[in-house]
Amino acid sequence: xxxxxxxxxxxxxxxxxxxxxxxxxxxxxxxxxxxxxxxxxxxxxxxxxxxxxxxxxxxxxxxxxxxxx
Numbered sequence: 489x490x491x492x493x494x495x496x497x498x499x500x501x502x503x504x505x506x507x508x509x510x511x512x513x514x515x516x517x518x519x520x521x522x523x524x525x526x527x528x529x530x531x532x533x534x535x536x537x538x539x540x541x542x543x544x545x546x547x548x549x550x551x552x553x554x555x556x557x
Contacts, residue, residue: 490514490526494541506541511549520555527554 490510497509514523527546529535535543546553 490542491537491539494539494545498539498541503544507545507548510541510545511553514545515549515553523553523555 493513494506494510497506497513500506500509514526518526527550530538530543530546535546
């Protein structure tokens with residue numbers, strides 16, 4: 489699902505807007521469990537299967553995407 493979101497936002501030529509768009513969508517619309525699972529996948533599997541834009545957005549916005557425990 490994160491890759492589909494990235495595909496939408498990648499049409500913007502501004503890399504910062506792409507990062508903000510992907511991260512903002514995930515933060516607003518994904519349940520905390522989904523965000524935790526994505527972050528865990530990135531940590532444990534080096535984001536295998538994730539588009540580079542997803543990895544860049546997470547890296548740039550990780551603090552804002554990490555749900556409170």
